[in-house]
Amino acid sequence: MSTANRVNKTKVTTHVLQEMKLKGEKIAMLTAYDFSMAKILDQADIDVILVGDSASNVMAGHKTTLPITLNDMIYHASSVMRAVNRPLVVVDLPFGTYQGNSKEALNSAIRIMKESGANAVKMEGGHEIVESIERIISAGIPVMGHLGLTPQSIHKFGTYVVRATQDDEAEQLKKDAMILQEAGCFSLILEKIPAKLAEEVTQSMTIPTIGIGAGGGVDGQVLVLHDMLGITQDFSPRFLRRYHNLKEEIMGAVQMYINDVKTKDFPNEREQY
Numbered sequence: 001m002s003t004a005n006r007v008n009k010t011k012v013t014t015h016v017l018q019e020m021k022l023k024g025e026k027i028a029m030l031t032a033y034d035f036s037m038a039k040i041l042d043q044a045d046i047d048v049i050l051v052g053d054s055a056s057n058v059m060a061g062h063k064t065t066l067p068i069t070l071n072d073m074i075y076h077a078s079s080v081m082r083a084v085n086r087p088l089v090v091v092d093l094p095f096g097t098y099q100g101n102s103k104e105a106l107n108s109a110i111r112i113m114k115e116s117g118a119n120a121v122k123m124e125g126g127h128e129i130v131e132s133i134e135r136i137i138s139a140g141i142p143v144m145g146h147l148g149l150t151p152q153s154i155h156k157f158g159t160y161v162v163r164a165t166q167d168d169e170a171e172q173l174k175k176d177a178m179i180l181q182e183a184g185c186f187s188l189i190l191e192k193i194p195a196k197l198a199e200e201v202t203q204s205m206t207i208p209t210i211g212i213g214a215g216g217g218v219d220g221q222v223l224v225l226h227d228m229l230g231i232t233q234d235f236s237p238r239f240l241r242r243y244h245n246l247k248e249e250i251m252g253a254v255q256m257y258i259n260d261v262k263t264k265d266f267p268n269e270r271e272q273y
């Protein structure tokens with residue numbers, strides 16, 4: 001497709017996602033953290049790109065999402081924004097930049113929007129962060145909520161096991177979902193919760209839900225790009241479908257290159273001046 005045609009494609013907005021829910025059209029979302037990958041996702045017509053704080057794991061090699069900074073997220077988000085035309089781009093507010101107070105949360109969200117040009121922010125948590133969410137939305141910044149397994153709270157949970165399997169936690173999640181919708185969130189991520197609960201929440205809400213490990217009864221799906229492409233291989237939860245074994249493909253190409261250099265096959269006559 002020509003560049004002109006691509007630019008003319010309808011930009012996905014929060015309103016478009018709302019219409020997709022009403023029409024029963026599923027929303028496809030993936031993470032991206034850099035220009036080159038984001039460009040491929042845009043050309044493949046992904047609906048939403050999440051500049052997730054999972055960059056802390058897959059890009060920076062940290063064990064958790066906690067160490068990534070606001071400056072790091074702005075760097076990743078700016079790289080993605082330079083690549084895309086069509087998808088809505090949502091950026092995670094990183095740990096420690098919004099839990100303190102609502103003024104700090106607003107300042108963090110403003111920095112992301114102003115310095116990266118992204119379209120929305122995402123925040124993990126329910127009732128405990130609603131004041132910050134309301135303040136950010138009042139400033140005109142769309143917010144995506146995130147309930148269930150919230151990796152920024154890993155030290156509270158202790159493990160990455162499926163959440164809300166017990167009645168009390170499921171009831172709290174349902175209440176929090178409503179609180180986030182009433183606060184004005186345009187969409188909600190449901191991570192690693194029972195499929196039945198995710199479907200119930202989805203049917204009770206007017207805003208679209210996007211699941212990761214939450215079954216098929218949600219309005220859309222999100223996966224971490226490096227996991228679904230098989231670049232990362234040490235993370236294999238049941239919900240992850242691998243669409244490629246890119247680690248093997250890259251290794252094979254790199255080994256061929258090494259061999260060609262060592263055997264003096266590369267460069268050949270045509271590959272020099």
Ligand code: KIV
Pocket residue numbers: 031050051052053054055092189191212222223224
């Ligand atoms: O950071 C991230 O990639 C996420 C998704 C797993 C939803 O929050």
